[in-house]
Amino acid sequence: MFDSVLDMLDPYITEVLFGLILSAFGGIATRIFRTKASQDSLHSALETGVDLVTDAIAEAGSTAVGGVDKAI
Secondary structure, eight states, X not given: OHHHHHHHHHHHHHHHHHHHHHHHHHHHHHHHHHSHHHHHHHHHHHHHHXXXXXXXXXXXXXXXXXXXXXXX
């Protein structure tokens, strides 16, 4: 009996959980975007992360091919 009730309520429980998660992320984003300093630091952190990932991909690609494409 309890299993059938849970099966029936499962889509609604999932929607409520997703709504709570999205609300939490929305609140965090609102706080971050409220100040210019927070925006700048977030942008800098994302840019640094993207730079590190692209450098690692480029290095892995040049190593796999056997060539050296870095400027000395």
